Amino acid sequence: MARVLVTTDYLRPGDEVDEYLHSAGCATVHRPLRGGRDPEELVAALHGIDAALIANEPLTADVLSRAPSLRVVVRTGVGYDSVDVAAATKHGITVSNLPGINANAVAEYTLGLLLATARRLVQTATGVAAGRWPRDDGRELRGATLGLIGYGASARAVIPLARAFGMSILCVTNVPVDERPDSDVLFVELDELLRTSDYVSVHAALTERTRGLLDAAAFARMKPSAFVVNTARGPIVDEQALASAVREGRIAGAALDVVSTEPLPPDSPLRSVEGIVVYSHLAGQTAEARRAAGLRGAAELLDALAGKPRFALNAAEVTR
Template sequence: MALVLITTDHLRPGDEVDLLLAEAGHRTRHLPGTGVRDPAELVAALDGVEGAVIGTEPLTAAVLGAAPALRAVVRSGVGHDSVDVEAATRLGISVSTLPGVNANAVAEYTLGLLIAAARRLVPLALGVAEGRWPRGSGRELRGATLGLVGYGASARGVVPLARAFGMTVLCTTSVPDDDPSVRFTDLGTLLRESDYVSLHTALTPRTRRLVDEDALATMKPTAVLVNTARGPLVDEAALVRAVTTGVIAGAELDVVDVEPLPADSPLRGVDGITVYSHMAGQTAEARRAAGVGAARELVAALAGAPRSSVNAHLITAG
């Protein structure tokens, strides 16, 4: 029997995930993440814990090093940039993700952001709420070009939806395939030709601040940036300057550098920039799949047979 810590915010004691772990003989400790947490609190919560299901909880080298019993971590999502995988590997801790678990949810949400930007839905609704009756025109997606940065499961899910709206789809990726509905190209070409640029790439040292001042200057002045991937992919200060000076038309951001968005964030109050609360993958269906998938992966990992670990092979080799 292992003690399991669960920090994913939508998982609760007595739910399906809790029952799956209990059926496997494990005990659970819940500490739902609701924002930035003091690392000391997380270290205390990990005391005696052998397995953890986490959301975007930052598991730094210091935190992992203070959890000697920990053997397996499962992210209830697709990325692992919140976990110091190198430190985890050194400490013999398996780190797993759930590839593609919320791809359909993210794809649909991306199209929602494209429509919201094209038809200015948020400013219109806010105008009515404030007692006005705004009548400015929007634009249609048909005939526009969508540039996808990255070609993982969520980006691939966007392609048929965008094509159904009559959009041309460009993509930059290191692993192109033979999809005839996508034109694969380099990042510079994609930025120059796209009316909408949507980010779907992982956060790595190479992609951090991928969308910087130079990249923004390459885009059309009528272009809109959409980010449902990771906040640090974008240089937020450069983005604010680009939108306020007309270098690009705007941005729809589901993710930001610091979440929740700080009260003094320069992104607040910028006409043309709309910030959402990291909800792209948060449908009832995706949440259930992520929770159940995380529980099953953690049970397997604690038994020494993880199925989607990003570092188990390195631990074995070491």
């Protein structure tokens, strides 16, 4: 009987995913991740575990080296930067993610952030709650230019929604030209996107190339009236540089669903900066997306245990 560790916080004992795994002959252990987790606690949780259905667990080389029974890791999401895939491969562990599983949820949330930013919804509601009656004007999305950094599933799902609001769309990507079906999108270099966009929305994976991509030099190239929206990964944005740029009026503001350290630390430079609103990493967290991620993740875990993963990042390299 395979023992499965489940750390995704919305998956619970006795739920649909748990019953599915039990029906396949697995025993489950639930250790929900809420905020940070000490590596030693994670090592202890992985003791005797064959497969793990995980959230953003820091599966480092050290942690993986101390999980000798672990054979399969499945992320219940798209990003997998918290997993050392090379170390997993070395130890014969397949690592899977779920491409596009929450693209619709992220796209709708992105439009929500754009609208909230353009119409100052958070600031207005906060003002009313504090006893004021704010009447500042907002901006319309129609006629504005949206710059997408990345062209994965979530970015592609944003495009028709942004078009419906009458926005012009730019995109920077490494996707080959013959794999770009959106004829209404203008594909440009990053410099042009930054100089031209009214809203810059991040949809890229976190890699060494994208880490700190939006830094002080990037903000200096943007319009003073422009906003940054990030629903991808926190470290893509240099938070100190962003805070300085907004505070000094070099850009207008930012809506961030993700930050470098989650939950947001008390000493974060993003705190108390007028124009920066931080949310709690909810872009992909709808009931529909969570159900799909849980069930598809469980199915992928079982397939991987059987040696037939569909979404493994390293299946070809893993030797047993």
